[in-house]
Amino acid sequence: MKASRHLIKDLLDGKTPAIARAITLIENEDPGAETLLEQVFAKTGNAHRIGITGPPGAGKSTLVAELAKLLRAKNKTVGIIAVDPTSPFTGGALLGDRIRMVDCFTDPDVFIRSMASRGGLGGLACATQDAVDILDAARKDYIIVETVGVGQEELDIVNVADTTIVVLYPEAGDGVQAMKAGLMEIADIFAVNKSDRDGADRLADEIRVMLTMGRRNPPEGGWAVPVIQATAIQGRGMDEIAGEIENHLGFLKGSKLLDSKRRNAANLRVRTIVESRLAADLWKSGRAHTHIDEHVNRILDRKETPHEAARKILEEFLGRPPDIDCPGKPDIITNE
């Protein structure tokens, strides 16, 4: 299916119904979605992509809404993708503050879409990345991708965003402690939200200490990660956050890190698509599909280990023994 000229024109003009339609094609895995993406891909690469992540309850949605208002006040266009974790059982997205967030907006120039992460390879689903490209082609100046959770998903956001903001809040306490180390490494900006509550100063100080311990703040000639106290629901601290977003983009451009960040992101994205398609091809080929139950029977009878079963299935698919004996995801390749 070829995407209609009409749809493409409207999309490139930034018209909301066309954006919505394009993202629906992507979500439905409509064959037209890939064609559409091919036809508008040349127009992408101009938006500033901002990732916002943090534990549930940190007030990310409110912060995103306030940030969007601020950007709109400067006459910038904004697209928001809110990624919800998918339940692997129901297949549906877990609704959080989404409905509330959508309520915040009556501005038609802020496009908001909630998407399920699908728990696929590479975390942030392929569909989300395609949707970001659509928003980019639709001339959004800023694209905000919000993720919830503290898992791999959250860390994968760095592969989509030029600038990653980690939002924490005082009460998370012990919980935050456990996840901070991982977040420490992906944050370009820390926002301590709900800073009108007790413990905000202490949390901000702790983060600053951890940043120093990690020798990341500032690395020589590098970016000094700011820690900003905010109370998004009252609009406090939002100007500062918006300012640091601009500073960070300036830094990325000045240091040529923007190019290498996007290069790594493209590399990982291609690898993710290749791997998931390869897996799909294997299991749909019919042969492996038929035999896996026999292998499972042998495993349950303790006559074959899962590794032996895997080796046999692969050898059959490839028509040769696999090159690799040790399983495990290969490292991300960079060509810096």
Place this chain on the structure above:
Amino acid sequence: MKASRHLIKDLLDGKTPAIARAITLIENEDPGAETLLEQVFAKTGNAHRIGITGPPGAGKSTLVAELAKLLRAKNKTVGIIAVDPTSPFTGGALLGDRIRMVDCFTDPDVFIRSMASRGGLGGLACATQDAVDILDAARKDYIIVETVGVGQEELDIVNVADTTIVVLYPEAGDGVQAMKAGLMEIADIFAVNKSDRDGADRLADEIRVMLTMGRRNPPEGGWAVPVIQATAIQGRGMDEIAGEIENHLGFLKGSKLLDSKRRNAANLRVRTIVESRLAADLWKSGRAHTHIDEHVNRILDRKETPHEAARKILEEFLGRPPDIDCPGKPDIITNE
């Protein structure tokens, strides 16, 4: 490398140094590990595998320690694998309460090991599952796998455990709300820990309501998920939890669900190993590896979409067009 007879014998006798050595082989991806697993695999399948998960700060480690003490008092042997989320940047595990937990034990018959999850395909790393098999072969009556986090990892635990315990705590509040739906579906037993604090009764009630809404409690002839209030640090509620673990195993055996659970787990495990090895084979084959940078250049020049790049790489690897156009992880196959 062939695993020494000595190591195998000691392992099957349940000797701690042999278990530790075997798990180290697995963690190091030593070629001997697979051979070892093949040689002891026939002796697995007897342990009751218990998964314990929940948000950070819920006191899971304390609860695991108390549960282990209880089981030991009944003269049962216990193995514990604590899975820590890996930082994708440092590659290391994020240490939480591990050190404290290890301190709890001076009992040499409780084997404790902390492992990194590595963020590989299928969540709970392949190595963790192999380690569970090792503990099983080493005649541990109970194997407890503890995971932290609220991501895919946590939900993947159902694929390892016969019985999954979800631990929550009152203060998690908003945060728990967001993750509860996913946890609701994997829990065989709910433990509301830190029940000496305010809000524990309310949380327990909320969970009971959600279980009813989800029509899971009880499905006809099914398992009625118990919600137990506990204060693990004082040992309160632990007898009840241990009792429900036994009840659940009895239910699984009586209903033949134990077999179908383990069948699904084996199926998913084989698929995970196959997919990660296939990906490793692809990237190590040299060809794709060489070309990906060229594709990335074309993507950055907006001359090729990531999907086009992926299609070309796959076609080259397979020597034919891939069967599947839509990426995405295929559904878990069950043969029930």
